[in-house]
Amino acid sequence: MLTLIKNAHVWSPSELGICDVLIADKRIAAIEPQIEGSFGAVPVTQIDAQGRWLVPGFVDPLAHFNGGGGEGGFHTRTPVMPITDAIQAGISTMVSGLGTDASTRSLSDMLANARGLSNLGLSTYCYTGSYEYPVRTVTGTVRDDIILIDKFIGIGELAIADKRGSQLNAAELARVASEAKVGGLISGKAGITFLHVGDEASQLNIIEQCCRDHDVDLNQFYPTHMNRHQSLMEQGAELANHGLMLDLTCSTTPELVAEGEIPAAKCLAQLLSEGVQATQISLSTDANASLPDFDSHGKLRGLKVGRAVSLLESVQEAIRDGVDVDQVLMAASQNAAQRLKLSTKGTIAVGKDADLNLLCPDTLALSHVWYQGKLAMQEGKMKIRGYFDEM
Structure with missing residues (x-):
């Protein structure tokens, strides 16, 4: 079956103007100013976009499919993520990590949830490991997990600069990163080391030490929560100019903002204004993670849950604040896809997966979502x- 989207204002994420887009066999078959003619006996579903923006499906480099957290006790373990959360956010590709809790949450359970969401149409991947070191794996080594298990594309989110982390040293981090890299080389995957960065004063220092004292490249690392506070963002901006990809977390709370966290849309604008290349920034949701609020003595004051829709909200906010549309869309789709070597994701081009969103240009509301050519949302339903x- 073919789908023909007519009269769409296409952002690939570069602006292509008004085009028709033909979808065939889950992929984009053609992008032309006008596509007309007969397709023989093949049925064609035609949708008139009426000038709405057709943008790439968003690519989220950090979520938690099987929930996370529990810093307030077992009753505060966050729930499993339903596919409808991803759909209403326009997210077509997500990568899951374990996070803080690798004791009552497991890699096997995360993989099961990833496969379940994939069966429903969402493109899913995972990181082996968790916050902790020594690293937990399925096969026994990081390298073998990445090579032998299709969903695993790297290790993460390994914690640095956080009291909840394992306080690993630079040599240990270099060893893990090298294992991940070799696993990626052999399997043709990214083999990335995705890092949770906490709010301690050490910030990214261990990454700098690791690259200085060991044979590890800066671009092996992919740190998230880089909008946690101004000082961390500034250190990240300096390293981004040497090749480090920075990931900004869209899920936040008023309490975290009051403590100094910079909302992702505003941090994106600030990084771009300071000269960081648009290709070096991505946006993630931390969906279904716990967002704990600790006092100065480490006592938990409250806890909320990361939201998938925060990515869409951050995209909308950044565009309304005047950030160039193509740069916002790069951060929401293309950049993470390229860094994670997901070659068919993140852009609208012939041969790419037909993961697409339709946005109303006036309100930026999401009206349609396609997962590999299949409608996941139509006119908001x-x-x-x-x-x-229940349907």
Whole structure:
């Protein structure tokens, strides 16, 4: 079956203007100013975009499919993420990590959730490991996990500059990063070392030491939560000019902002204004992670849950604040896809997966979502739901 999207204002994420887009066999078959003619006996579903923006499906480099957290006790373990959360956010590709809790949450359970979401249409990947060191794996080594398990594309989110981390040293980090890199080389995957960066004063110092004292490249690392506070962002901006990709977390709370966290849309604008290349910044949701609020003595005051829709909200906010549309869309789709070597994701081009979003240009509201050519949302109504969800 073919789908023909007519009269769409296409952002690839570069602006292509008004085009028709033909989808065939889950991929984009043609992008032309006008596509007309007969397709023989093949049925064609035609949708008139009416000038709405057709943008790449968003690529989220950090979520938590099987929940996370629990810093306030077992009753505060966050829930499993339903596919409808991703759809209503326009996210077509997500990567999951374990996070803080690798004791009551497991890599096997995360993989099961990833496969379940994939069966429903979402493109899913995972990181082996968690916050802690020594690293937990399925096969026994980081390298073998990445080589032998299709969903694993790297290790993460390994914690640095955080009291909840394992306080690993530069040599240990170099060893893990090298294992991940070799696993990626052999399997043709990114083999990335995705790092959770906490709010301690050491910030990214261990990355700098690791690259200075060991044979590890800066671009092996992919740190997230880089909008945690101004000082961390500034150190990240300096390293971005030497090749480090920076990931900004869209999920936040008023309490975290009051403590100094910079909302992702504003941090994106600030990094760009300071000369960081648009290709060096990505946006992630931290969906279904816990967002704990600790006092100065480490006592938990409250806890909220990361939201997938925060990515869409950050895209909308950044565009309304005047950030160039193509640069916002790069951060929400193309950059993470390229860094994670997901070659068919993140852009609208012939041969790429037909992961697409349709946005209303005036309100930036999301009206349609396609997962590999299949409608997941149409005019704001869900077309795909979880197995146990009511239609």
